[in-house]
Amino acid sequence: MTAISFNNALGNHSEALQLRAKRAEVLANNLANADTPGFKARDFNFQAALKEAVEQRQQDAGAVTTSLPLEQTHSGHIAGTGTIDESLLYRNPSQPSIDGNTVDSQIEQALYARNSLDYNASFEFLSSKFKGLKGAIRGE
Template identity: 30%
Template sequence: MSVTDLPLVAMLRNRMQWQQTRQKVLAENVANADTPGFRARDLKAPRFRDDGSLAAAGLPGIGMERTSGLHLAGAGPSGPAEERTGTRFEMMPSGNAVSLEDEMLKAGDNQAAYQLAASLYQKSLLTLRIAVGK
């Protein structure tokens, strides 16, 4: 079994690859902000099942277990995070629907999430090295 077969490492690697691809899409949106008729695009976030496993890929997820009846049950994707589905501003007369403010907010959020995933990836590999005695 290689290190990349571990579910946590594979999940973090896939998350970082998704965020790299999303950053490219957001950069294209910013680059085409003045292109007539251009509409901003975004990638859909990976979907998870109720048990925490990834719905689209065959990766085993980290399931959650209620060990006490007093614990809160998971209710799905609802939470404090706001999901931006559209632009808050009107379309330009040229038909362009790119809002630089929204795209820069998305890029900043994406960068922070990528840095978190990269840090967790690095720490998990360091923990594995410590576990094997290197």
């Protein structure tokens, strides 16, 4: 007999929910920089990231980050490190602007809205699963 675990009961929706939240941050960053000269729109391959997250069952969804030292050009600067998310890809623009910005606000808004709907669907699915598990525990 196999033990019941959250991973078995919830499927891949918990990882999908985390990835949708991360993607919302990336898309929101793109929208926030729509007027920044030279900004390149970024996104990630959701299907590949979900597949990796399901395989590894990690909370960070398998995103690979590399630490970068920050250069101090003045003794008064604060020392620190930054990170680069290597799973982010650059979006190929259909019509880049003259200033080098590749963000198309309408496309980004549509992708953000779709991502929001998918996030809500995963959240509702998880909510119903937890209600079912609570009912099973209570013997209902």
